[in-house]
Amino acid sequence: MSTPTQTNPMATGGDDFSLKAILRPLMAIIVGMIMVILDSTVVNNAIPKLVEYFDTDLKTIQWTVTGYTLALSAVIPLAGWMADKFGSKQIFMITIALFTIGSVLCGIAQTPEQLIIYRIIQGLGGGMVGPIGMAMVFKLAPPERRGSIMGVLGIPLLIAPAFGPVLSGWLVDSVSWHWIFIINLPIGIIAFILGYKYLPKSDRHAAPHLDVIGMCLAPIAFSMLAYGVSEGGTSWSKASTITGLTVGGIALILFIFVELAQKQPLLELKAFKSSDFTRSIIMTWIVQLPLFGTMLIVPLYLQGVMHYTALETGWILMPYALCAGLGMPISGRLFDKIGARPLAFAGLTVITISLFILSGISVDTSLWVIILCICILGLGMGFTMMPLNTHVLNSAPRRLVNRVTPLTTAASQVVLSFAVAGLTGYLTSQITSHAESAGADANPLNAVVAGYGDTFFLSACIVAAGVALSLLLRKPKQLEEDGTVGGDNPDPAMMGH
Template identity: 50%
Template sequence: MEHTVQPDREFRISGILVPLIAIIAGVFMVALDSTAMNVALPTLLKDFDTNLTTLQWVVTGYMLAQASVIPLSGWLSDRFGAKRVFLSAVVLFTIGSILCALPNSAEWLITFRVIQGLGGGSVIPIAMAYVYRLSPPGKVGVVMGLMGIPVLFAPAIGPVLSGWLVEFHSWRWIFLINIPIGIICLLIGMRKLPKVERTQVPGMDKLGMILGPLAFAALTYGVSQGAESWTSSKTLFGLGLGAVALILFVIVELRAQTPLLELRVMGSIDFSLGIIVQWIGQFGLYGALFLMPQFLQQARGFGAFDTGLTMLPQAIASGLVMPIAGMLFDKIGVRWLIVGGLGLISGALYQYSHVDLTITSRDVILPLLMCGAGMGLMIMPMNTHLLNKAPRHLVNRVTSLTNSMQQVINSLAISTLVTILTSRTATHALEMKEAAAAAGVSSAATSPEAVKLATQNLLVKGFDDTFHIMMFVAIGGAVLGLLLRRGSKKAEEAPHTEMMHS
């Protein structure tokens, strides 16, 4: 049985709860797999008898496959319909999950992860556009808040769940658990997902379809390799190829009558400012999301499962706050949610910048709750704000654009954080070496226990400095957030539509 989108005047939240379950199920399993494999890599090293350089492509291949397909998502939705493309992507992801549970070699697992990523890359941007178009302007924040819960919660519980599965069962179950979720999504989706009216696509931007995926995939690869070295041949090749492809892509898109990604929306000051605030906020947020688990494992010696359990309050806080943030967005707009969210994240980063080797799981509960609440206030309201700044008929293209850029920014944030951490740790090591030389202490006379403790202390100082730097980045994002304007949807659409068709 097929449903059509209800007019705004007939809209009830309860009327889309069942189709929303299908969307949430699809988003949940894709978001879950974005972090679940990281914990399993040490086990896969033994099972496949391979090296980490090869096995890292299990993660990198999945990421690059997603980056290459995200730019196509909007066009596919406009051309074939959001429902058909969303369910097809879920089918491909589920099939990829089944295949990923079967191989006995790293090469086949990498291949199947690419298939999985090609399906998963379309799910989240299409889901965001789907939910946005199903919701009238007065309820967008609430519904997007509900859809955003799995976007934040699934990656947070991914290490906990995968750590438990790897430790007590098998790494293959990381993929097998996607099968029932995918089936539930498909069964509900086929019957209950409403049809969204397709947009007429008069032509095909063939050159854009080649350059767009190439540019975003190459840039994502280049910045991810930057975590090892910004001057390596792999990094320079990825960044160089991506930059050239991106420049050509922008030229092609601005001249095309039917562009793959609607870049002209960047001509809106409100939209561009929102994108900049989102990027800066992502950097500050990743300072908390990425670095704290690394600190717990590298400096404190926590296992993956214990680290996941320690980080769980953050996921719970974000899940609880996100629906509230959605309701507040509908009432007060995005400005104070962004300022408040990044303010909380700044406070959490300040507390993280004072961690040491004596810290326990209980000691970080408060900053974890603050960080989770900040995420809940910021993530989906910012995405909804950006969609509000674009004409409604271009929502599919805008979600593809923002998600493509986020993929690159997230990789850049992680690589930058690793670079800062490495640099600050090396600086402290040099200072300690110079101090020891001045005091006449010989490294040969130092006991192994003392060397180990000194190394851990150096790492802690590096983490503290990096947390401190990211705190100021988050504060900068909060200050810029004060410039965000709410505006009315009607007022926003008119100039934007005129701009698009001028």
Template identity: 45%
Template sequence: MEQELKSDADFRLLSILVPLLAIIAGVFMVVLDSTAMNVALSTLVKDFHTELNTLQWVVTGYMLAQASVIPLSGWLSDRFGAKTVFLTAVIVFTIGSILCATPSRAEWLIAFRVLQGLGGGCVLPVGMAYVYKLAPKSKVGVVMGIMGIPVLFAPAIGPVLSGWLVEYHSWRWIFLINIPIGIICLLIGSRKLPQSVRSQVPGMDKLGMILGPLAFASLSYGVSQGADSWTSDKTLIGLSVGMLALIAFVIAEFRSETPLLELRILRSIDFSTGILVQWIAQFGLYGALFLLPQFLQQARGFGAFDTGLTMLPQAIASGLMMPIAGILFDRIGVRWLVVCGLSLVSGALFQYSHVDLATQGKDLILPLFMCGAGMGMMVMPMNTHLLNKAPSHLVNRVTSLTNSMQQVINALAVSTLVTILTSRAAARAAEMQEAAAAAGKNAANASPDALKLAAHTVLVKGFDDTFHIMIFVALGGAVLGLLLRRGSRGGKDSSKTKVQPEIMHG
């Protein structure tokens, strides 16, 4: 029986709550596993009697598998239907989780994590496009805001949960907890997710299907290796292969009549401006998301579990702000949400830039709430804005495009921040040595405790300097946010008020 989308006046959030829960469950477990394994690596070194460099591929393999499959997710949704692709991805991810809990050798764990990543890479972009299509345009901000809760909450809760499981139970439970979530997602999704009608895909972009995954996976790998050294063979090979593949991919996509990713949409000034603001905003956000946990663990000596608990106010603030930001997006558009959100993040970064060796968790509660509220205010509204700027029949392809680029930007942000932190800490160490030499002090005569204190002081100063730099990045994003245009008001956009052809019959 045909099922049409309800009009704005008739729409009720409760009417899509159950299918929305299925998508949220799938997205939550995938995003959760993106951060959970970082905590367990030291334990895996002991259990598998393997070097950390080998086990790092448990994280890297997962990331590369996701980066390689994300560009394909839009085409797969158009070709086979979003429901089929989403549920298949959840099945693959859940099977991968079961297998990840079983191995006694590191090589098998890495292989099963790659399988997990291949499934997980499709879940977020397909789920995002699915949710976007479930509601009329005037309500899409609210619905996307609810869907965004697991996107920000899962990375925050991941270290807490995995730290507790590793410390008091077993690292295998990190994967076993996915099984009931995956089953619930599949049971609800198979019954309640509206069946999406397959689009008429005129052909297959075979060259794009090779070059796209190669380009984004190689770039993600290359920039992630830049955290260790930008001149290492791994970094240079990854970046070289990635850039060559990306150039060839762009040329192929513009020439193809049936491109894998619809890059022509970048000719839209509104869309390109939105992408640029999103990249800068992500960079600014990572100054808070990535650097503060590193400060707590490296400079203050917090364990993973205590670090996760300290960061919880940020996750709570994000979760509370997401639905509110969705309502505001439907009323006022994205511009002031981005400006205010990045301003809050800038304020949080300013407070982070004054941390020292005496900083306690309670001292960070206010900036953590500010940062969480800022993220919740802008992350999903920015994604929704980009989808609004795309033609309705390209929504699946746009989520593939934006998520592919986000993978690279996230890796680039982490590597750049590590590079800046290392550089500033080295500069601070040189300043301290010069000051000590001027005062006639010799490091060789210093006590071990004094040397340890000096090393921690230098590291803290390096963190302070890096936080200072990221303030200007976030403020720059806020200024650019003023360029964002709302466009048509909710009910006046013909691309969304009509029943969309990709949706849905049950």
């Protein structure tokens, strides 16, 4: 069933279509998505200030990032169901409001525990903004103009991550860390008003069965595993580590069994029956794990060891996003000609080289060496991620392609949370180990720098494994599945099921 709604004249195509006709609703979506993307980039640069302000440790504060990303991963698969049940416009506005409220709460947090809880609220709102926003743009544009419209959408979304660390640095240095969150209030209000006025009313469809058991098991599994990995950075034998990994492992096993038995699962795990798909998505995780973690570790090093301000750190990090933005369109054109394997091999190789150079870091290492490595990391990411993501979709069984997007998007957020929890825990443990080995008379800075070097070396080894695996990539064979899977997603743009 569906409720009567306005039709969308902009999506009918024809010669009378112009960008101006879609500009207002497009602006509402862009403002909302930029707000969420900026928030994902501003917090990393503020981590050292948060540790100092709350007088706590890195292992605690990293949960402001880990909790946020786990919340994102929990709600991303629900985007399609929520849009079908309640309408895309309504859910987009509700999630914008929830994200904005969470941002204000973060800005007035008095303890690290409060900040972590409020960041989770942010994540619950922010997780649906991107998938639903992209789906609405897909619906608004006529088929023959979708490429150009999505290109217009991509420009600000590509620029936002480059300026996020700079904005964060300026706010932290010139005002206070609270404003990296409070600044979302006016942006959120603007997005809400634009959405209310200009987004077309959306149809409500008969929503499919909601996988409630899977929805409950997934957050338990991923959050407890992330907690166990974080605690393991200190000691793999202590009770909290064993408890986290055990509870998370049991929940994950139950989640897998439940999802495989469901006709309409929360995440379509049947895609892993394709060996091509499995190889390519594991490759993607291998790239994401060290890159996500490194882009949290580098600001910590720049501010904690080299004593740059948050604003200076933001400028230093900007080349990463710019180089990634430069590499993506080039790799996109090359992918159509030569496929994923040579691009993944080349990109992963330069990432590995960059991380190995960083692993030799010392108190005398020049800033220009770090900037060069950051640029190489960005280029490597730009040349690797788009081909791998496209290869993942091409490798999925044809009947499952529409359901693979929420799987890969949610998995990316889980990998991000593991990267942050695991690498920050490892960094802390290595610094402690080097300090204890050096003795009381040694310069403590040497132990800190050695800990960072070890962390970069671990990241380099992970990516090096990806270089070897990239040689196993092959042109995927699209597989037809039998009728055991529920019907196709009626909306190929919607990142839900």
